[in-house]
Amino acid sequence: MRHVPEVDWMIRKVDTELRKRFEKLTSGYSELPAADPRHGAIEAGLRSLCRAIERLIDSIKASRHNGGNDLPSRVNNLLTQAAASLRSLESTPFGRRHPFHLFDRSKAEPVYAALLTVMSHVDRLVPLVRAVDPNVDERLLEGLVVLQNPIDDRMLRPIA
Numbered sequence: 001m002r003h004v005p006e007v008d009w010m011i012r013k014v015d016t017e018l019r020k021r022f023e024k025l026t027s028g029y030s031e032l033p034a035a036d037p038r039h040g041a042i043e044a045g046l047r048s049l050c051r052a053i054e055r056l057i058d059s060i061k062a063s064r065h066n067g068g069n070d071l072p073s074r075v076n077n078l079l080t081q082a083a084a085s086l087r088s089l090e091s092t093p094f095g096r097r098h099p100f101h102l103f104d105r106s107k108a109e110p111v112y113a114a115l116l117t118v119m120s121h122v123d124r125l126v127p128l129v130r131a132v133d134p135n136v137d138e139r140l141l142e143g144l145v146v147l148q149n150p151i152d153d154r155m156l157r158p159i160a
Contacts, residue, residue, distance in 0.1 A: 053118055
């Protein structure tokens with residue numbers, strides 16, 4: 001299946017990139033008072049993200065989800081479960097499709113669709129958190145460009 005990425009890419013996406021992005025988004029959430037009206041909107045977004053991650057885990061294999069009242073820690077636990085579930089997949093037959101006359105999809109398509117849904121829910125949190133913390137974009141984009149040698153040594157010498 002050419003349109004579905006490899007399992008290793010999905011594991012890296014869930015375990016490192018989405019986890020870091022989520023941690024940067026929820027850094028200001030814990031300090032927000034519960035009486036603030038923005039708190040409810042962010043909490044609803046976090047609950048929908050939890051459901052999306054649970055659907056991702058269920059599309060890989062049926063499992064039991066850990067509940068919890070603290071939403072950021074619950075999302076971290078679910079991301080850990082999702083990465084572990086993705087690691088349990090065999091990478092060789094994952095993207096293979098049955099013959100077209102069986103009208104059967106591979107297991108890769110629903111898993112990739114569920115991963116895209118999780119990524120979409122994380123992106124939906126950004127404007128909600130931006131209303132609380134206007135500097136969230138700066139933290140999300142840090143490390144995007146890393147300069148190896150920003151100034152050439154010849155530039156440090158006097159010109160004439």
